Amino acid sequence: MSSTIDPSKSRAYLVGGGIASLATAAYLIRDGRLPGQAISVFEESDQTGGSLDAHGNPEQGYVMRGGRMFDEEAYTCTFDLLSFIPALNDPGKTVKDEFFEFNETFRSHSRSRLVENGRKVDLSSHGFTTRDRIDLIELMMRSEDSLGTRRIDECFQAAFFDTNFWFMWCTTFAFQPWHSAVEFKRYMLRFIQEFPRIETLAGVRRTPYNQYDSIVRPLVIWLTSQGVRFEMNSQVTNLGFRKTGEETTVECIFYTRNGAQLEAAVDANDCVFVTLGSMTADSSLGSMTSAAQLSCTQASGSWALWKTIAAGRPEFGKPSVFADHIEQSL
Numbered sequence: 001m002s003s004t005i006d007p008s009k010s011r012a013y014l015v016g017g018g019i020a021s022l023a024t025a026a027y028l029i030r031d032g033r034l035p036g037q038a039i040s041v042f043e044e045s046d047q048t049g050g051s052l053d054a055h056g057n058p059e060q061g062y063v064m065r066g067g068r069m070f071d072e073e074a075y076t077c078t079f080d081l082l083s084f085i086p087a088l089n090d091p092g093k094t095v096k097d098e099f100f101e102f103n104e105t106f107r108s109h110s111r112s113r114l115v116e117n118g119r120k121v122d123l124s125s126h127g128f129t130t131r132d133r134i135d136l137i138e139l140m141m142r143s144e145d146s147l148g149t150r151r152i153d154e155c156f157q158a159a160f161f162d163t164n165f166w167f168m169w170c171t172t173f174a175f176q177p178w179h180s181a182v183e184f185k186r187y188m189l190r191f192i193q194e195f196p197r198i199e200t201l202a203g204v205r206r207t208p209y210n211q212y213d214s215i216v217r218p219l220v221i222w223l224t225s226q227g228v229r230f231e232m233n234s235q236v237t238n239l240g241f242r243k244t245g246e247e248t249t250v251e252c253i254f255y256t257r258n259g260a261q262l263e264a265a266v267d268a269n270d271c272v273f274v275t276l277g278s279m280t281a282d283s284s285l286g287s288m289t290s291a292a293q294l295s296c297t298q299a300s301g302s303w304a305l306w307k308t309i310a311a312g313r314p315e316f317g318k319p320s321v322f323a324d325h326i327e328q329s330l
């Protein structure tokens with residue numbers, strides 16, 4: 001695996017069929033000038049999209065494990081990606097054109113963002129005290145290192161969690177008081193432009209269809225038309241490394257498909273991109289009458305590959321500050 005790509009000699013191997021790999025493949029073709037035929041995507045399931053999925057049927061119902069709220073200011077990279085992918089319904093348009101046309105016609109504008117005891121809540125104020133404002137500013141200015149593993153409720157007074165602002169913010173971005181303060185800070189900085197319009201959700205954009213059909217399907221169809229190979233039902237179980245001087249590079253990808261143990265040799269000119277981990281790994285589904293069960297089996301390839309690589313390559317160190325938490329839960 002070299003640090004530069006030679007379009008005439010290089011191949012690219014992408015582990016995981018989520019949006020990270022799909023976007024990587026698209027940019028390798030557009031900006032890296034790599035022919036699509038030189039790109040292989042290994043996906044352990046039989047579906048692309050990863051956490052950005054959708055499936056089902058009229059009899060058993062439909063499932064989307066994740067849902068994104070597209071914000072025009074924050075999603076510049078996503079819109080750049082969609083600006084060169086043809087729309088499925090009208091190949092003369094891009095997915096980005098289709099998206100913006102839809103949002104011109106159907107604008108988000110909630111007239112009743114919070115309801116209490118059957119009545120619309122007056123949202124002319126966020127409900128902050130001076131102390132809340134100071135705590136918010138402090139959180140936004142502090143470094144991630146200094147926040148460390150603190151929870152959100154360790155950074156605010158209890159009354160903050162009864163403000164209009166908290167109810168609107170936590171229901172927009174799915175936060176709980178016990179979630180990470182660092183993650184909360186990141187969202188505050190990334191979505192600060194939502195402050196003046198959080199009570200109407202006017203900044204939130206939607207895709208015309210479910211997000212899988214609107215984004216993943218056109219992307220996969222375009223990548224396939226470029227020659228990208230999707231190795232479905234292929235779980236990558238380990239990577240073989242070679243060390244040359246100071247450089248450690250991947251020389252082999254080990255994977256299983258339909259019970260068979262397979263290997264793909266990686267040349268010095270090739271590139272390997274691995275999505276190590278997934279926020280929907282080991283997720284389970286509830287129903288209208290039963291809660292989802294907590295699964296601690298770590299059955300998915302995300303966990304297995306992370307554990308195998310971490311165990312075999314201690315010199316790589318821990319992927320992030322959160323690795324400690326993951327390790328404790330293993």
Ligand SMILES: Cc1cc2nc3c(=O)[nH]c(=O)nc-3n(C[C@H](O)[C@H](O)[C@H](O)COP(=O)(O)OP(=O)(O)OC[C@H]3O[C@@H](n4cnc5c(N)ncnc54)[C@H](O)[C@@H]3O)c2cc1C
Nearest residue numbers: 016018019020044050051066067068069235236278301302
């Ligand atoms: C409920 C919910 C709400 C969300 N809301 C937002 C939002 O508003 N805005 C936003 O930007 N993001 C949001 N996200 C996050 C966003 O969906 C994810 O960050 C993104 O989809 C992750 O893409 P990925 O390709 O990195 O990983 P994933 O989509 O997780 O893909 C990883 C893929 O790799 C495969 N895989 C794993 N291990 C192996 C292996 N060893 N071999 C082969 N294949 C393997 C998995 O099967 C999976 O398909 C939300 C997610 C959820 C669940």
